[in-house]
């Protein structure tokens with residue numbers, strides 16, 4: 001058996017990770033998968049990979065756990081299938097959130113205060129809102145970030161109770177979050193990382209894992225699509241990447257995982273004009289009739305490229321207004337004051 005990080009991960013990824021909500025206090029440690037890597041306690045939750053140490057082991061040994069944020073996986077990403085947002089038939093419900101309330105873990109302050117949103121297959125939703133209104137918290141709560149406790153409401157993803165699933169199970173089920181500030185994972189090459197994540201979901205789906213050559217063939221067209229140089233594959237995950245390169249790399253993960261619901265948190269921040277277009281085109285290329293995108297953004301410019309079906313305005317932990325794409329334009333022109341009382 002090869003001793004690469006990928007092979008090692010492949011052999012351990014079906015063990016239990018310490019990143020569950022219950023074990024969030026046990027993550028001040030190093031992962032057996034990425035022993036060189038300090039753990040990113042707050043940033044690395046949405047893992048399609050599982051850790052090599054059980055929670056029990058974590059608490060007993062006092063060290064452990066890894067995880068990384070990626071991923072979900074399916075096979076090839078088709079760019080030929082048109083999204084169905086123009087269809088008059090509503091797609092199947094992918095995500096249904098009702099009355100969601102969440103607070104900072106350990107009895108901290110309440111951030112989400114009764115949030116409702118329903119996302120169907122084929123749709124693009126955009127959430128906008130002033131700084132601190134709770135947009136990123138919503139995305140992190142949905143993927144099971146350990147910094148937050150759900151204190152009320154419900155969320156169903158593809159008909160299943162989302163909060164019954166561990167973070168990596170949510171990933172395997174097809175939920176993907178591109179973080180606002182993607183973390184670096186020293187010691188693990190991008191290609192190994194992507195393949196681990198890809199194979200973790202394939203395994204969860206009962207599919208045969210791809211070997212390095214098969215995976216490379218699968219990955220290469222996606223690099224072209226994102227106009228990413230192949231040299232990014234051999235570099236450690238996000239290490240030394242510019243802000244824009246990290247964002248492209250997030251979308252590469254999404255392309256590899258072909259999630260059913262992609263939550264993209266400020267994917268436009270830090271991108272130059274060309275990069276914004278490339279990333280937006282790549283996201284559009286990933287859209288299919290049976291998947292959906294939730295964009296969190298402050299600016300209309302992203303929505304010029306990725307046309308939303310619904311724009312939601314968030315304020316104080318709730319969605320207070322919903323409209324079509326014209327709502328974002330109104331906001332751009334007049335600011336939040338122009339939207340009137342909400």
Ligand SMILES: Nc1ncnc2c1ncn2[C@@H]1O[C@H](COP(=O)(O)OP(=O)(O)OP(=O)(O)O)[C@@H](O)[C@H]1O
Pocket residue numbers: 104108111129130131132133134135136137138147
């Ligand atoms: N882990 C945490 N500990 C303490 N406070 C937190 C934590 N996470 C979020 N908050 C607070 O919750 C509020 C909402 O934060 P959040 O990052 O969700 O806002 P946002 O709408 O995404 O903001 P921005 O547009 O600036 O990115 C903020 O006041 C923030 O300081």
